[in-house]
Amino acid sequence: MSYFSEIYNGIKTLLTGMSVTGKYFLNARKGVITQQYPDNRETLKMFDRFRGEVIMPHDNNNEHRCTGCQKCEIACPNGTIEIIWDRGIDEATGKKKKKIDQFVYHLSLCTMCGLCIDVCPTDAIEWGQNFENSVFDRTHLTRVLNEPGSKLAPGVEE
């Protein structure tokens, strides 16, 4: 009798599968996941975990959170990050202190592995949502992430 129960089960499972795809077919207009990219460029928003490029957020006072510890530079497997640092006088304490001059980021070398962001102790760098990374000249891919004239936000090192 297993012959007939196999046929019955076979038909039942086939119909189950067809009902699943049938529901998708009927909801195709609502649930469509394709982005028609150049048309919806204004409204297109990437998802939270998207790895577009490494950025360094600055607050309103043009202050970033990078202390220049160079952990990201050491963590990077392909030399994407170069930190050019200097020693300057800290206003608050009057002592000599390490600070970054330029945080150089080579997007052309980056594999988006995210080790730099994982390793950063002060959360100074994070993932940007920009995905339109193609440029006509590869020198545009070498970016300085800290804004000119920016300084370390107070209270980061405590």
Next chain:
Amino acid sequence: MTISIIKNSHFWFFSSAAQGTMSILEMVLIALVYLGVFSVAGLFLVLLERRIAAWFQLRVGPNRVGFQGLLQTMADALKLVSKELTGTVKADMFLYNLAPYFVIVSSLMALSVLPFTKELQAFDINIGIFFLIAISSIGVIGILLGGWSSNNKFALIGAMRSGVQTISYELSVGLSLLTMILLTGTLQLSEIIEVQKEGWLIVQGHIPAIIAFMIFMISGTAETNRAPFDMVEAESELGAGFHTEYSGMKFAYFFLAEFINMFIIAAIAAIMFFGGWLSPFGITESIPWLGVFWFLGKTLVLVFLMMWFRWTFPRLRVDQLLTLEWKYLLPINLVNIVLMALMVWLNLIIKV
């Protein structure tokens, strides 16, 4: 409307002097019309398949060329025509070039007997359904030739699988149609539809007819080498199967033939089970040319069913394919024929 054009042209041709040449000319013209209409219709079936596939997968599908992508497959066909015809070294060039024509001609020949309405039928022979079964299995020779002559192991494996598949499933197609022929008592397509004025055959034959319909749709899908029975092409295993080495227009012939074959299988199912061009409950009986829309509507619903199969079920292994045919479909089919014969004998048919 369409029918009157055919009748008028017929009258016009035969009122002319030289009857012999005129009848040949008429045949050639009708053949050209069929060729033109169905190559375009095949292209639109390809488009339909792509849009429906997209909807099943929550995508959009081709929607850029023309309104809602209506000209997409036309553009694809134009591109294929303009492409270079390549081939492999040491390919058997004669058979290699012949194979696509076998496939496309056999599928176009089958179209000639399809009744679109009572009058719009190119060739109403008394062995209609038998002719259809016979013609639809000739296409496999083209596939075997193409695979064998390509001098490519994937093409050869694909072609051999196609042979195995078609020989096996041909039985089920034939036997399931034979079940229905027990009801109609004739092979002629126009008479088969005439019988169904007392209720579509799937209603007349109820249980055995429904079983026969299921078997026909399964084996018909296998016959056209479509997923889930696409062992012949099996992209993940064989590249493109038997047409791996074909390019340009020769590839387009294979591609078009697959879609026309799908249309033919759906059309046979519409004729044999759902009354062909008959309207449901005879609602448009007074306007005979509306039959075209009923016929095409029924056919397209069945085509959609086959596309639904394709985008739902995973591909079978070769041994599973043969198990399905020889251990399940064939015995069920044979029992089903006996059942149907009993139904007809004891007059248990439902007639409206």
